Amino acid sequence: MPRNHLVPPVPNRASYIKWIEAMLGQGNSADGNGGESNGGEGNGGRTVLGLDLGTGASAIYPLLGCGSNDNWSFLASEIDKESVENAREIVKRNGLEGRIEVLDVGGGGGGKVGGPIRMAFEKWEGEGEKGIDFVMTNPPFYGSEEEARETRLDGRERTEMSSSESVTEGGEVGFVGRMIEDSLGLMNGVKHFTAMLSRRGSLNELVKLLKDRGVGKTCIKTTEFRHGNVVRFGLAWNFEDCVKVWEEGGGEGGPIGDMRDRVMEFFSESGTGGSGETVVGEDSGVEGVVTVTTDTWEGVVSTRPGSAKVVFGLKKFSGQEGKKGWREVCERMEGEIYRTSRKWRRKLGKKEKRKEDGEGGKGDC
């Protein structure tokens, strides 16, 4: 191990690996065939591919993961040059070059492509995000050098780690927040996004961020890793569980189906006629669309990622007739439907601001 680099305590890292195994429905698969997978051949069976962000000087997660699962392989990204070299050496000495690829994401420029996941994909000469079963990370914790070097009450330095190991913009919340932003564009190719956090406060902040980004609670998992006095927190999110909710939502009696029925009821009652069609899960598998076409209007219902809430927009609504029709729909479905044009979003923003300032404000329509 190089000096001034983190020597990783193994127990909580082993627990983190076990948690991921459970997520993949996989125990110790000595036969190399256990668990679900994004597919791919290798090691005599189906392979599981993980991405470890910030693998450190020891590549501890890839070593533990490959050590206990014969069908796992890893991409391991690292920003610190010395750690990259050391991790590669350790991988070589363990004879795991065929299963662990250490990606050097340092050298500037990386930050331009997005967060840590995008940075890794940028350097990977593989198939982009397709086929990644899980992303994991033990992110740098502190937000600044000063914070990292503050002396503890007992006089010890707060950290013996190198600067890149311990400091990242915004601390661990900033790092995982950037992962979340990356993940929103990678819903289709990566199964599980995960992180290990040092503080419960960080976990709470990040769960809130995920929800704010429209990731529903069925898609978010949290856990604790306890070893002696040390507690770490696991956070995982995915988009597959949401898709299940959306698919169910599109069926009879589900929220999307229900919304479609009510929209159709409105059209027939108001004498405008119309016909509807529901397409759920097409392409991305994350959208439910109801298209209602009449001579004069067209409506689109779509779900927001991670929730079964239905957003209803009416195009071709103009003039007094349009306004009147829109008001009727709004009254009937208050709180469920939102206008989505830019002008309307601006209006809604102002209304929400007034509400926050305690000035009240009428529903969402």
Ligand SMILES: C[S@@+](CC[C@H](N)C(=O)[O-])C[C@H]1O[C@@H](n2cnc3c(N)ncnc32)[C@H](O)[C@@H]1O
């Ligand atoms: C707390 S250490 C974790 C090391 C190791 N995974 C472990 O658990 O012991 C965080 C690591 O992330 C690396 N790092 C920081 N920003 C990164 C980025 N954007 N992409 C890849 N690695 C990064 C640091 O150099 C450091 O090695």
